[in-house]
Amino acid sequence: MADRRIALLIRRHGGRAEALIEVLHQVQEIHGYLPTSALLAVARGLQLPLSRVYGVASFYHLFRLQAPSEHRCAVCLGTACFVRHAGVLAKQLEQRLGLVMDAAGADGIWALEQISCIGACGQAPVLVVDGALETKLPVDDQEALAARFDAMGLPSARGQVR
Amino acid sequence: MTGVQAMRGAPRRLRCCGASGCRSAGSEALQVALEQARAAVGLDAGALPIQPVGCLRLCGRGPLVACDGPGGTALYGGVPPAQAGALIAVASAEGPIDGPLRAEAALAAHRLDLSHPFFALQIPVVLEGCGSLDPCSLDDALAHGAYAQLKRCLQDLSPEQVRDEVRRSGLRGRGGAGYPTGLKWDTVALQPAGPRFVVCNADEGDPGAFMDRSVLEGDPHRLLEGLAIAAYAVGADRGYLYVRAEYPLAIERLRLALQQAQARGLLGLGHCGSRHDLQLEVRVGAGAYVCGEETALLRSIEGKRGMPSPRPPYPAQAGLQGAPTLINNVETLAALPAILREGGAWYAAMGTESSRGTKVFALSGAVCHTGLLEVPMGIQLRTVVETMGGGVPDGGAVKAVQTGGPSGGCIPAERLDTPVDYESLTALGSMMGSGGMVVMGETTAMPEVARHFMRFSVNESCGKCLPCRAGTVQLEQLLQRFVEGRAEAADLDRLDALCRMVKATSLCGLGQAAPNPVLSTLRWFRHEYEAGCGPLAGKP
Amino acid sequence: MSVITLTVDGCDVAVPAGASLLQAAGAAGVKLPTLCHLDGLTPVGACRLCLVALEGTTKLLPACATEAAEGMAVSTTSPELREYRRMAVELFFAEGNHICAYCVSNGACELQDVAVTVGMDHSRFPYRYPQRPVDASHPWFALDHNHCILCTRCVRVCDEIEGAHVWDLAERGSDCRIISGLDQPWGEVEACTSCGKCVEVCPTGALFHREDGTSEKHPHRELPFQLRLAREQGQWRNQGQALPQALEGGGEDPS
Numbered sequence: 001m002a003d004r005r006i007a008l009l010i011r012r013h014g015g016r017a018e019a020l021i022e023v024l025h026q027v028q029e030i031h032g033y034l035p036t037s038a039l040l041a042v043a044r045g046l047q048l049p050l051s052r053v054y055g056v057a058s059f060y061h062l063f064r065l066q067a068p069s070e071h072r073c074a075v076c077l078g079t080a081c082f083v084r085h086a087g088v089l090a091k092q093l094e095q096r097l098g099l100v101m102d103a104a105g106a107d108g109i110w111a112l113e114q115i116s117c118i119g120a121c122g123q124a125p126v127l128v129v130d131g132a133l134e135t136k137l138p139v140d141d142q143e144a145l146a147a148r149f150d151a152m153g154l155p156s157a158r159g160q161v162r
Numbered sequence: 163m164t165g166v167q168a169m170r171g172a173p174r175r176l177r178c179c180g181a182s183g184c185r186s187a188g189s190e191a192l193q194v195a196l197e198q199a200r201a202a203v204g205l206d207a208g209a210l211p212i213q214p215v216g217c218l219r220l221c222g223r224g225p226l227v228a229c230d231g232p233g234g235t236a237l238y239g240g241v242p243p244a245q246a247g248a249l250i251a252v253a254s255a256e257g258p259i260d261g262p263l264r265a266e267a268a269l270a271a272h273r274l275d276l277s278h279p280f281f282a283l284q285i286p287v288v289l290e291g292c293g294s295l296d297p298c299s300l301d302d303a304l305a306h307g308a309y310a311q312l313k314r315c316l317q318d319l320s321p322e323q324v325r326d327e328v329r330r331s332g333l334r335g336r337g338g339a340g341y342p343t344g345l346k347w348d349t350v351a352l353q354p355a356g357p358r359f360v361v362c363n364a365d366e367g368d369p370g371a372f373m374d375r376s377v378l379e380g381d382p383h384r385l386l387e388g389l390a391i392a393a394y395a396v397g398a399d400r401g402y403l404y405v406r407a408e409y410p411l412a413i414e415r416l417r418l419a420l421q422q423a424q425a426r427g428l429l430g431l432g433h434c435g436s437r438h439d440l441q442l443e444v445r446v447g448a449g450a451y452v453c454g455e456e457t458a459l460l461r462s463i464e465g466k467r468g469m470p471s472p473r474p475p476y477p478a479q480a481g482l483q484g485a486p487t488l489i490n491n492v493e494t495l496a497a498l499p500a501i502l503r504e505g506g507a508w509y510a511a512m513g514t515e516s517s518r519g520t521k522v523f524a525l526s527g528a529v530c531h532t533g534l535l536e537v538p539m540g541i542q543l544r545t546v547v548e549t550m551g552g553g554v555p556d557g558g559a560v561k562a563v564q565t566g567g568p569s570g571g572c573i574p575a576e577r578l579d580t581p582v583d584y585e586s587l588t589a590l591g592s593m594m595g596s597g598g599m600v601v602m603g604e605t606t607a608m609p610e611v612a613r614h615f616m617r618f619s620v621n622e623s624c625g626k627c628l629p630c631r632a633g634t635v636q637l638e639q640l641l642q643r644f645v646e647g648r649a650e651a652a653d654l655d656r657l658d659a660l661c662r663m664v665k666a667t668s669l670c671g672l673g674q675a676a677p678n679p680v681l682s683t684l685r686w687f688r689h690e691y692e693a694g695c696g697p698l699a700g701k702p
Numbered sequence: 703m704s705v706i707t708l709t710v711d712g713c714d715v716a717v718p719a720g721a722s723l724l725q726a727a728g729a730a731g732v733k734l735p736t737l738c739h740l741d742g743l744t745p746v747g748a749c750r751l752c753l754v755a756l757e758g759t760t761k762l763l764p765a766c767a768t769e770a771a772e773g774m775a776v777s778t779t780s781p782e783l784r785e786y787r788r789m790a791v792e793l794f795f796a797e798g799n800h801i802c803a804y805c806v807s808n809g810a811c812e813l814q815d816v817a818v819t820v821g822m823d824h825s826r827f828p829y830r831y832p833q834r835p836v837d838a839s840h841p842w843f844a845l846d847h848n849h850c851i852l853c854t855r856c857v858r859v860c861d862e863i864e865g866a867h868v869w870d871l872a873e874r875g876s877d878c879r880i881i882s883g884l885d886q887p888w889g890e891v892e893a894c895t896s897c898g899k900c901v902e903v904c905p906t907g908a909l910f911h912r913e914d915g916t917s918e919k920h921p922h923r924e925l926p927f928q929l930r931l932a933r934e935q936g937q938w939r940n941q942g943q944a945l946p947q948a949l950e951g952g953g954e955d956p957s
Contacts, residue, residue, distance in 0.1 A: 020465035021448055025407070039884055049861075049893065050883040051870035052466075058872040058885075059467040059624075060448030062407050078369030079564060079600045080526035082614050116451070116618055117369035118408055121526035121600075122183045122221025122533050133186040450874070467871065472747040472767040625852065625871070625878030627748050632793040635876050636827045656826065663789045666762055666782070667750045 003041050005030055010045035017046050020056055024063055033064040069111040073097070073154060074128040078117025081125040085139040089125050090114065092139075096149060096156055110155065129154070165286030165536070166218050166237060166293050167276055168230040176253050177228040177293065180214035181379045182411050183372070183533075187224035187240070195243035196227075199250040210254050213302075216292040216380015219281065220274060221372075222532035228293070229253045237274040237281075245269060280531045280550045285512065287520045288496045289536045292380035297415050300422040303383040309428050311502040312387045315394050316436035324395040325351060328498070330506030332518030337363055337454070337491030338569065338595045339671070340517075340584040346488065349478040350396040353486040360393040360401035361482070361489045363459060364416075367406060367451040368567025369618065371598030373522040374492035376534050378405065378412035381496070382419035388495030390429060390440055391502065396488050399439045402463050406447045417444050451568075451622035455670045456481075456489050458624065469626045470670035491596070493522055513539030517583035517594075527564070527600035528554045537582075544578035547601055554603045562602045562686070566595030568615045568622075569675030571682025572608065591682035593675075608687040609694055613641040615679035623673065630673030633664040637680065644694030651695055658684065708774040723765035723776055724752055732778050735787060735816045737794075737905055738853040739766035742926030743862060746854060749794075751787055751816060754778045762786075784820070791817050792825040797876070799831060799848035800906070806919040807907035813851060837882075839889030842912060843901050845880070850908040852878055856900035863926050868894045880908075899925060 009026050013019035023046065027038050034057050043053040057063045075081075075090045090112075094101060099112040120126045123135030129152045138144040149156075178184075178193045196212050218226040223239030229252060241249060251265035266273075276282075286292070296302040303309075315324050329344030350358060362385065366374040377385055385403075393401055403420075405413050420442060423429040431439045445463050452458045453468040456477050462468040463482065481487025497519065501509045510518045517539040523546065526532045530552030537546060547553065547563055554560055562572040571592035573580065580586050584594050602611065616638040625631045640657050643649040661677035661684075668674045684691060704719040710730035717726045722745065727734050737749035747764035754765045757775035765778070794800075794813060802808045834847035857869040857880065868891050872881040883891035901909045902922040910919050932938060 016465075018463070018465040021462065022446070022465075025446060025448065036884055043884075049867035049870070050886075050891070051868060051872075051881055054881055054884045055870035055872050056465065056467055059874050060450050062449035077614075079567070079598070079614065080370045080532075082369075082611075083527040083600055083602055083606055115408075116621065117367070117371075119366070119372035119375045120183055120186055121370050121372060121524060121598075122224070123186060124526060124532075126186070135186050467874075472764055474768070620875060623875035625873070625875045626746070628750055628790055628793055628797075628851075631852070631876055631878065632797040635830070636793065636796065639828065659785075660789070660827075663786050667753055667786050667790065669747060669750070669764075 003037075006038060006041045007045055010042070015046060017048055020046060020048065020053065021060070024057055028063060033067050035067075069108050071110045071130055071153075072113060072128075073110065073130075073152075074113045074115045075101075076116070076118055076120070076124070076126045076128070077114045078121060078124075080121035081117075084124040086125040088139050089127070089137055092145065093127075093149075093154075096154060127152075165284065165289050165291075166228060166281060167235045168228070168294065170234050171232055172230045172235070174209075174231045174253060174255075175211040175213060176249065177213050177215040177218070177230065179216070179218040179224065179226040179228075179293070180297070181217040181221075181376055182409075183217070183221035184224035184226055185411070188243070189225035191243050192225050192227065192241060192246065195246035196249060199246040200254075202247070203250060203254065205250075205254055210250070213296050214298070215294060216297050217289070217376040217534050218293045219284070219535065220531060220533040223274060226274075231255065235276065237276055238269060238272045239274050241269070241272045245272070278531075279545075280533070280535065280552070283541075283545065283550055284536050285520050285538055286536050287500045287509070287512075288377060288384075288493055288522055289380070289534070290500060291384055292376060295381065297380050297382055298418060300383065300419070300426060303381070303419075307503070308383040308499070309387050309423070309434065311499045312390050312394075312428070313434045315391050315502065316434050316438060321351060321395045321397060324391060324502070327502060327506045328395070331501045331509040332506075332513075333494065333497060333501065333509065334517065334584065335491060336493035336497070336521065336596065338368075338566065338593065340594060343490065343494055346478060346490070347392065347396050349476070350398075350486045350488040353479060357400070357483070357485045358396055358398040359482045359485055359487040360389060360396065360398040361459065361463070361487060362389050362401070362403040362495055363454065363456070363489050363491045364403055364405040364409075364412070365447055365454040365459060366409075366492070366596060367454050367622075368569075368596050368598045370524060370526055370564070370600045371567060371596045372524045373534065373597045375409050375412050376522075377492050377496045378409065378416050382416045383423065384496050384499055385416070385492055386419055386423055386429060386442070388498035389442065389490075390433070391498050392488060392490060392495060393440050394438060396486075398488065400441045402443050402445050402482075404445045404447060404453070404459055404463060406453075407449060413444065413446055420444060450624070451618075452624045452670070452672050455672055458670065459489065460487065467624070469624045470672075472669060493597070514581065514583045516585055521582070521594070521597060523597045523599045525551050525599050525601070528558070528560075528603035528606070529601040530555050539583050540581045542578070543573065543580050543582055546582065546599065547578060551601065554601065558603045558605075560601060561604050561606060562608070564592075564600040564602060564611070564679075565598065566593035566675075566678070567598050568618045569593060569671065569678055570595045571678050572602070572611060572686065573682075574686040577686075591678065591685050593678070607645070608683040608690045609641060609644040612680045612683045613638060613645055616641055616676070619672070619676040623676075627667075627669035627673060629664045629668045630670075630676060633660060633668075634673075634676055636660060637664065637677065641680065644691050647694055647696030649691075649695045653695070654684075654691060657691075706770050706772050708770055708772065708776065710776045711778055717770050721770050723754060723763070723768045723770055723774075726770045726774075726776065727754070727765055727778055734765055734778055735819050736766060737812055737816060737851060738855065740855050740859075740903055740923060740926060742928070742930040743855060743858040743903075746858075749851070749853060750790055753783065753786065755780060755783065788820045788822050789826075791820050791822045792827055794851055795822070796825045796827040796829050797832075798851065799829075799834065804916050805849065805907040806910045806914040806916060807849075807904075807921070808917040810917075810919055810921060811907060812905035834879075837888050838912065839887035840894070840896070840912075841889065842896060843888070843898060843909060844912050845882075845888060845909055846907065847879060848908075849906045850880055851906055852880070853905055854880075855903040855905065856880065856909060859899045859903045859926050863929055864895060864897050864899050866893045866895055866897075869900065
């Protein structure tokens with residue numbers, strides 16, 4: 001019963017409207033994203049207008065309003081990574097995964113997204129694959145790069161048998 | 163002393179960097195391997211402690227391990243878990259007579275030279291505990307003097323005396339704008355009687371900046387102490403630490419540190435045995451760069467959309483719940499314990515006339531030694547980039563250094579002799595910013611750099627005011643034409659005019675500074691833009 | 703009531719303490735262009751058209767959201783300010799899909815008026831032609847996002863005057879848009895009282911009566927100011943007739 005869990009965590013925050021962002025974080029932990037029914041429960045629990053809750057949920061990039069794909073690969077496009085050719089990396093990932101950056105994949109299994117700096121600038125360029133940080137990607141060396149992608153479990157759109 | 167090096171004659175121990183950078187390079191696996199190797203030679207934690215510590219600075223060579231012993235400290239980088247045995251042999255000096263020697267030889271390729279300027283020129287103030295203490299242990303922090311200055315303030319000094327000391331230090335806000343900290347404190351303290359808040363801005367969002375993260379991950383008690391000192395100085399009894407959600411490890415360690423300090427009575431009701439209260443709460447962002455702007459940050463703490471509001475009124479006059487609110491950045495607050503311990507005059511003796519003390523920088527990009535460095539203000543940019551950073555890998559030439567993130571600009575190679583202080587960087591069309599320093603080599607095209615930052619601003623604009631919401635989109639489109647070589651001469655004027663408009667009319671600092679990367683590259687690398695007016699000019 | 707004296711474009715004016723620079727400019731006979739500002743609603747300083755220069759500072763300040771202070775020397779016009787205002791209007795036009803010729807508010811549109819005021823005859827910026835929807839799910843009113851300039855007057859009037867908070871902003875940056883409820887069709891939002899205040903205050907043809915055709919929108923933009931004044935002065939108390947004790951101070955609006 002997700003609703004009861006939401007009611008519980010709202011009570012833990014004393015039902016204060018200022019806890020909205022904290023509550024949304026925790027709801028997202030429960031569901032993996034913020035479904036409409038959960039937003040409704042949060043608005044009722046915190047006694048907030050619906051549009052205000054949706055306004056906040058859609059303002060912050062880390063809140064997801066749609067169910068996430070099974071796997072996610074995020075390319076850091078921070079400045080240090082940019083200088084170390086993260087743009088090229090992003091293009092190669094688009095090709096390999098057969099996906100367009102920040103657009104939903106057709107099969108819903110993999111998604112490719114960009115993020116702006118996760119502070120791992122010392123190891124640029126970096127990727128985050130399903131939460132795991134992958135560092136110092138050899139953009140200049142096709143073979144080595146492909147091997148790293150294989151090791152991360154990234155499928156190859158071209159090589160996939162349907 | 164670098165803050166990484168231990169005293170000569172220090173007891174034997176190994177310090178493993180457990181900051182995000184080294185973690186991503188495999189520090190956890192290495193630490194497990196070290197513990198197994200230690201057990202294999204029959205030693206325990208008493209004989210050879212293996213301690214997780216905060217950032218050991220040279221992030222690009224992680225995972226880093228510092229090895230202390232009677233002979234001093236040796237630092238190793240990029241050690242694979244398979245070599246853990248060798249590290250233990252060196253650290254413990256146990257085993258066959260020639261064992262340590264053979265182990266030394268095996269590790270030679272991983273040994274880092276602590277006398278290299280990268281380490282030798284550092285002056286740790288904010289980072290003095292970072293890398294030498296266990297960030298998860300309150301006892302270790304206390305042994306390094308944590309909370310001693312807070313206790314002294316609460317017991318022996320009046321709030322005025324604390325503010326005097328900070329004013330004397332000449333400390334300026336390290337978040338980017340460089341507003342004098344003492345002045346800000348006075349403004350809050352001298353508001354009419356009533357409730358007050360303190361807020362630590364830990365929403366470090368500039369791409370290429372990870373100074374604050376290192377403090378949060380490496381020495382969280384120093385930050386809490388600094389915030390508590392600030393609260394006492396301005397008469398606040400409630401406060402928040404607003405951390406960006408992209409820093410999970412920092413949030414975890416900060417929360418742990420806060421719990422520890424509260425449980426020990428160092429923070430909370432009647433903290434440190436005084437008659438003063440301080441209730442602190444950690445608040446986590448949700449992915450919005452604009453929340454680093456003060457008024458947007460306050461809205462976010464209130465659980466709202468992080469949209470800035472016009473100033474005046476300033477948060478120092480009317481912030482959270484309409485009450486005077488002091489907002490300071492992580493590095494500013496973390497400098498306070500040392501300033502109070504050594505005195506404002508000691509701090510002011512470092513740096514330049516207008517920019518006192520030290521500053522932490524995150525050096526990255528096309529540079530040999532990437533990582534974290536704390537240096538006195540006024541140091542030449544060349545010293546940081548070439549002497550300490552080792553210049554561009556493979557002997558290439560530096561083309562420019564980007565400072566100040568999306569609000570800053572690119573400083574060309576011919577200006578590398580510029581001293582790093584607030585005014586000098588601003589005069590060159592860049593800014594100090596929070597401390598990110600990204601080195602660019604000859605292969606980096608400047609219109610592309612400008613477009614990179616403009617895309618960032620487009621993505622991060624909150625959308626409230628027109629110039630930032632619609633102006634940045636038009637600027638990105640214009641820059642795209644230069645990148646693709648299909649701009650026309652008139653586009654240069656258009657670019658320049660729109661930059662000036664967005665800069666002058668945007669509501670908050672994010673919008674006002676968004677054109678800076680364009681304006682600075684236009685100023686120093688105009689020929690690259692002119693080259694972008696190509697044969698395809700005018701073509702869609 | 704204390705009085706503040708200041709100069710606007712060299713002209714001495716006196717305004718009550720707490721007045722905005724916009725009111726001070728008005729007292730000096732200067733009509734500044736505005737789009738997000740509306741008397742009776744909390745100022746937000748978002749459209750940046752009413753920016754003025756203040757002697758002694760380099761920063762431009764929004765007149766609507768800046769309180770007048772003793773001795774200020776305000777200047778409301780200069781070649782730069784004129785250029786910035788014109789560019790702002792161009793950006794507004796390039797950002798949405800504003801085609802006056804078949805707009806409901808043609809002739810009663812504040813964006814159109816401002817364009818005339820600043821002398822904008824064309825936009826130097828390419829039009830973006832964004833894909834934006836129309837919400838015609840409400841039985842009486844409709845919202846055409848193509849004409850929305852994100853002034854948030856509807857959000858504020860619904861929250862501050864009507865107390866329903868049907869509207870809010872969603873997303874951010876250039877993706878910003880006005881939403882009702884949980885991004886639902888307007889007609890399905892239970893909180894909406896169908897009072898129509900949002901339609902009355904909309905500066906453009908974004909919010910309109912469904913039966914309005916081209917040039918047929920006749921908004922009543924003084925509504926928030928009048929309602930607020932009426933509330934503050936208790937004007938609903940039937941002129942001179944005291945309410946029964948039980949209703950005294952009972953609530954804001956007895957209706």
